Amino acid sequence: MDSVEKRKALRKSPFLEWCNAEGLAVIAGYGVEDLRTVPLTYWERLGGPAAYCHLEGSQGFVGALAAEIPPGKSLRPIRHLYEEQILILEGRGATQFWSDSSNQAVTLEWQAGSLFSPPLNTRHQHFNGSATEPVRFVAVNNIPLMFNVFKSADFIFNMPFEFTNRFAGQKDFFSSEFKPSELEDTSVNFIPDVYAVQLDYHPERGIGFSRLGIHLSGNSMVGHIMAIESGTYKKAHRHHAGAQVIVLSGKGYSLMWPPGGDFVRVDWRKGSLLVPPEGWYHHHFTTSREAARHLALRRGLRGVGMPWLATVSEHEGGHMLEHEDEPPEIRAMYEAELTKEGIPLRMKPIERPK
Numbered sequence: 645m646d647s648v649e650k651r652k653a654l655r656k657s658p659f660l661e662w663c664n665a666e667g668l669a670v671i672a673g674y675g676v677e678d679l680r681t682v683p684l685t686y687w688e689r690l691g692g693p694a695a696y697c698h699l700e701g702s703q704g705f706v707g708a709l710a711a712e713i714p715p716g717k718s719l720r721p722i723r724h725l726y727e728e729q730i731l732i733l734e735g736r737g738a739t740q741f742w743s744d745s746s747n748q749a750v751t752l753e754w755q756a757g758s759l760f761s762p763p764l765n766t767r768h769q770h771f772n773g774s775a776t777e778p779v780r781f782v783a784v785n786n787i788p789l790m791f792n793v794f795k796s797a798d799f800i801f802n803m804p805f806e807f808t809n810r811f812a813g814q815k816d817f818f819s820s821e822f823k824p825s826e827l828e829d830t831s832v833n834f835i836p837d838v839y840a841v842q843l844d845y846h847p848e849r850g851i852g853f854s855r856l857g858i859h860l861s862g863n864s865m866v867g868h869i870m871a872i873e874s875g876t877y878k879k880a881h882r883h884h885a886g887a888q889v890i891v892l893s894g895k896g897y898s899l900m901w902p903p904g905g906d907f908v909r910v911d912w913r914k915g916s917l918l919v920p921p922e923g924w925y926h927h928h929f930t931t932s933r934e935a936a937r938h939l940a941l942r943r944g945l946r947g948v949g950m951p952w953l954a955t956v957s958e959h960e961g962g963h964m965l966e967h968e969d970e971p972p973e974i975r976a977m978y979e980a981e982l983t984k985e986g987i988p989l990r991m992k993p994i995e996r997p998k
């Protein structure tokens with residue numbers, strides 16, 4: 645490829661060009677150490693401090709807006725033609741939602757650990773419930789995907805269309821009852837406390853691994869909460885771009901690498917964010933005495949792009965790596981990290997075929 649063609653192919657996306665023009669700070673790289681303390685700058689459209697995390701693995705699909713509601717304040721009322729799941733990192737408050745077809749607002753109260761999703765294009769406004777403490781939240785959304793298609797902020801933020809098949813002002817919309825879902829294990833529109841959610845044990849994906857799939861507000865995006873016990877790590881797998889992994893508790897690190905390429909290591913603790921790039925293997929390793937708990941919010945879009953079989957072993961034609969197929973330095977590195985922390989390994993030795 646000549647350099648002009650190469651420059652053209654590697655140009656910034658319409659979304660990232662818009663962030664520049666809009667004055668919305670962008671964070672790049674492979675990980676964010678702590679979403680609770682990452683520096684924010686005032687974003688006029690939101691009416692509060694914010695920064696957009698568009699990490700390597702976002703790849704134009706999904707990213708994470710870190711934002712704050714100052715003490716005693718509210719953000720601007722907003723509606724947007726992209727899906728968004730909001731995790732409250734710190735503080736407490738409420739959000740009001742209006743449907744054009746109902747004249748009464750629906751109010752949802754929340755606090756640190758709460759997760760909810762403003763239904764697509766519903767008008768809403770966030771309020772801080774404390775006069776002295778800020779609210780910090782992270783909103784995982786697919787604005788990169790939507791903006792890269794429409795390339796118009798006016799269309800994304802000022803379109804009056806109502807998706808009444810998703811939300812039509814129902815008073816009980818933000819129910820915290822888990823119901824069976826076609827897209828994931830469960831559908832639920834409000835999780836008051838992500839730390840309290842019971843997970844299902846999945847040893848086939850790693851001894852000490854538990855998870856519960858979640859689907860909020862009729863989105864195309866999906867997610868899951870997962871836990872990885874102390875002294876264990878999850879089997880590596882590969883899948884599509886854009887899964888935003890937010891660390892809820894525990895400490896550890898992840899290794900990510902493209903097939904045949906070098907490891908990228910991201911260390912994490914409560915408040916960290918990482919995003920494995922499309923098709924890269926990734927492992928999550930717990931090095932704390934407590935289990936690690938993560939919230940992963942993902943692109944979804946079933947049937948779009950290559951069908952990754954992230955939970956099926958490579959031995960069966962899928963994209964999950966069995967321990968015996970891991971690069972040998974992975975286990976050695978983990979054992980050394982556990983020794984440093986004084987944590988026992990709780991995994992069987994790897995038996996590699998001779």
Ligand SMILES: [Fe+2]
Nearest residue numbers: 881883887926
């Ligand atoms: Fe993954």
